[in-house]
Amino acid sequence: MYGVAWFGILGPLEVTAAGRLMRVSGRSQRELLAVLLLRANRLVSIDLLIESAWPHAPPASARRQVQNAVGRLRNTLTGGGLPGDLIETRPGGYLLRAMADELDTLTFERHVEQSRRASAGQQWDEAVARLRAGLALWRGQPLPDLDNDLVVAEARRLQERRVEVLEECLDLELRLGRHHQVAGELAALAAEHPLRERVCALLMLALYRDGRTAEALRAYQRTRQESVSELGLEPGPELRRLEQAILTGDDSLKPEPAVVSPVRPRQLPPDISDFTGREGVAEELHGLLREGGAGNAVTVVSIAGQAGVGKTTLAVHVAHRLTGRFPDGQLYVNLQAYPMTPADVLARFLRALSLPEADLPRGLEERAEEYRSRLADRRVLVVLDNAVDEAQVRPLIPGGRGCGVLITSRRRLAGLPGARLTELEVLSVDQAVSLLTRVLGRERVAAEPRAARGLARLCGGLPLALRIAGARLLTQDWPLERLVDAMADERGRLDELSYSDLEVRASLALSHRGLSEQAQRLLRLLAHLYAPDVAAWTCAALLDLEVAEVRPLIAELVEARLLAVSGARYHLHDLVRLYAKETGTQDPAPAVARALGGWLALAERAHTVLSGGDFATLHGTAPRWTPAVRERAAAITEDPLAWYDTERVNLVMAVRQAADAGLDELCWDLVASSYTLFLTRAHNDDWEETLRCALAATRRSGNRRGTAVMLMGLGLLGAYRHQYAEAVVVLEESVGTFRDLGETRGLVYALGVAAHVDGMLGRYEQAVVRHEDALRAHRARGDRGAEILLLRSLGQLLVEIGAFDRALPYLEQALEAGRAGDPRIRAEVFYWLGQLRLGHGEIDGAEAAFKEMLGISEELRDPREEAEARYGLGLVRLETGALGAATGLLREALELNRPLGEPLTDGRIRVALGMVHHRRGEARQAIDQLSTAISTFAGLDAPLWEARACRALSEVHGDAAAARRLRERARDLFLQVGSPEAERVHL
Secondary structure: OOOOEEEEOOOOOEEEEOOEEEOOOOHHHHHHHHHHHHOOOOOEEHHHHHHHHOOOOOOOOHHHHHHHHHHHHHHHHHHOOOOOOOEEEEOOEEEEOOOHHHEHHHHHHHHHHHHHHHHHOOOHHHHHHHHHHHHOOOOOOOOOOOOOHHHHHHHHHHHHHHHHHHHHHHHHHHHOOOHHHHHHHHHHHHHHOOOOHHHHHHHHHHHHHOOOHHHHHHHHHHHHHHHHHHHOOOOOHHHHHHHHHHHHOOHHHOOOHHHHOOOOOEOOOOOOOOOOOOHHHHHHHHHHHHHOOOOOOOEEEEEEOOOOOOHHHHHHHHHHHOOOOOOOOEEEEEOOOOOOOHHHHHHHHHHHOOOOHHHOOOOHHHHHHHHHHHHOOOOOEEEEEEEOOHHHHHHHOOOOOOOEEEEEEOOOOOOOOOOEEEEOOOOOHHHHHHHHHHHHOHHHHHHOHHHHHHHHHHOOOOHHHHHHHHHHHHHHOOOHHHHHHHHHHHHHHHHHOOOOOHHHHHHHHHHHHOOOHHHHHHHHHHHOOOOOOEOHHHHHHHHOOOHHHHHHHHHHHHHOOOOEEEOOEEEOOHHHHHHHHOOOOOOOHHHHHHHHHHHHHHHHHHHHHHHOOOOOOOOOOOOOOOHHHHHHHHHHHHOHHHHHHHHHHHHHHHHHHHHHOOOHHHHHHHHHHHHHHHHHOOOHHHHHHHHHHHHHHHHHHOOHHHHHHHHHHHHHHHHHOOOHHHHHHHHHHHHHHHHHHOOHHHHHHHHHHHHHHHHHOOOHHHHHHHHHHHHHHHHHHOOHHHHHHHHHHHHHHHHHOOOHHHHHHHHHHHHHHOOOOOHHHHHHHHHHHHHHHHHOOOHHHHHHHHHHHHHHHHHHOOHHHHHHHHHHHHHHHHHHOOHHHHHHHHHHHHHHHHHHOOHHHHHHHHHHHHHHHHHOOOHHHHHHHHHHHHHHHHHHOOHHHHHHHHHHHHHHOOOHHHHHHHHHHHHHHHHHHOOHHHHHOOO
């Protein structure tokens, strides 16, 4: 996919062949090559080349001289190892063919194009990362050593293009709220380009948003003075309007909501079309939230009222009306849908606000701080439905006055400082009749006005009871009078039993009695599930029927208004759930176990599809409800992660319910089957919660095998979080338990994870021994997927400690065995093969391996793998002395990794960049990069890389004593991990 050539013109002209620096000597050859490169993949006419070489008086032999010059240039390029057909002869001229990764200007433009695609998809962080990666390719002024008129003109055009793209990037970053971070860069750019009004405008905005209003106004004055003195012109109208807006503190200068959040959350449930009876209170609440609170306080409005009185309907209706007042989004959570702590809710909200899962803080306080920071300059409405008490909602209240909070609760939340409290009463008889009219139609209610008022009284003015009664009338086509008589009888029966929520229960009981026996059973069983909403297959599992058989029963419940529907998902109102639980006498446990078995079967299927096989996973003996797989197989096969995104909350709740029900075998198996889903989406919080929940269940029941599997999972999670010390503790217990049980497969899996952790802690010899033991066991069992992972991991470890000859067969076997498997694993194998070849001094082999990896990463559109591949290619160029190419590739890698937040990768790239700066004589920049890398590695407890960074910094440091201390530190760390690199540290 990638050729051997690389040309750099975004700085001094540089050419490499297969990563090696190639000299193009002679001014005329360099100018000719520069012209062809500036117009790569386009025909360059001989006439233009003549004009370029002799702008004033070309000789009569000019055409022949150009032809000869092109021939000599071809010879130079092919002699350096480049293909002979690189420069094509075409009628009337020549064409230099280059792919995007063979010419830095083309790579730059590709990054810009990718950024704009990301922006169109509202992936703003990726858009910025792509622009930064493109800008990182610039090594200074284009082609500064060539004074050819055509080249100089084209170089100026490129410089202009760079500034345009930089403006675009800084504009995006400003809109993302990064005013503090970019203010310094903008100030330097404004000093370099004092007449660029867009740069001045961006600088003024950055300073203003950073609370530096006086500096923002001074920036305007400097640009104005420059414009008047140089051009005799006042600044343009846009810049003048910006100055005025800053002077008046115009709200429009706040970050634009469309860009501040990659996705503006729109989490509100649908509004109802027949809202009635609450117009006055709705208008009051709308006014309170629209106008905002006093001072800088966030506006908090709390609606209190009994169950079924319509609190949620009112809140959702008002919230929909306020979308213009809160354009940055609406966050919604039903706090009674399933057990949620404030920390759980904050995690959910932060994900909706586009915080990457990897950056999600672990503690409640830290989450609340991040939540308030993200909403500080934004206008978001937060709807907290069915709150239990003040303690539950306090951490969920934003800090900025631009936001609003709307709470519903059965309690009067008087303990919330500054909250506006509204008591929602039942509907009056007239309001209740109006609601019935909206549900049943004017003619039907007008025909029986007395019965309508009687029904309103029997329903106690509760909207939920009225809607259920209305649904009964619509499905049975009864006269209103008949329903009134039946309701009166039912209410008398319930009254004798002293039920609470009497009016709603009367409606529920009557509607329940009108259901078929199977529909009644389904309603009751649904009420016993923890899952907040379900698909049709779940209903089928509860009754042990086919999905086609259960659909009429679902329709029956929906028509009776006992089951709410949203798309293809179904859920129960909490009062309906409470009532349904109390009906019937049959034990729900077998039905619940079937539904949980359905989630287990589906999770197992999704894991297998996502991983390309059921690899590196242990399972238990809990029964699966396999018809669920038949129902959802096509959807899961097409996109397992889309299925997971829909069922994610239900998977977590299924684990909780299995634990509470004493189904410990099913509980741990469900977690084990879901781990690749949690891991791929980086939902580490959910993964940890389910692991700990299942671990507690297995410990309670004495299920040692399940306990060992969950401990191994916690160790793997710790490794992904770089929490190696914690991982060691749980993995030691896991390995010991598997040994005691004689569970060979589990033991080798746990040894594989422990070996990886040992490697990260620098225990390399122990890690290698564990890997080799685990590999032998996996081969004996025929576990191909786990074998490939171990081959790659063992090869990586041996490369890390410099045992290249031992590493090679493992990596080659991994490459061969994984040829038809997961392309990401193949990319990682190519990476370590590249590092091995580089360590052996095999430049061509390293170049080829890293380019293979780059090709795979771009096919997958995986920025993580792309960053690693460009880092590897940068190392090749650092080794060959092609420092310009190395600089561009390493800076690209750094910018691509930045939004991913992978600290180990960041540190390694900085070590390489530090050495590039060192070789170019840029000591200060080298020290900065290497010092940052040392801090990163020390924080990660990565001793091998800390040692390498210390050794590199010792070569750069001008202070002899400091350099010696760094060498001593490096040697000690190398000795600690048993690396042969200790011998190369000379004190």
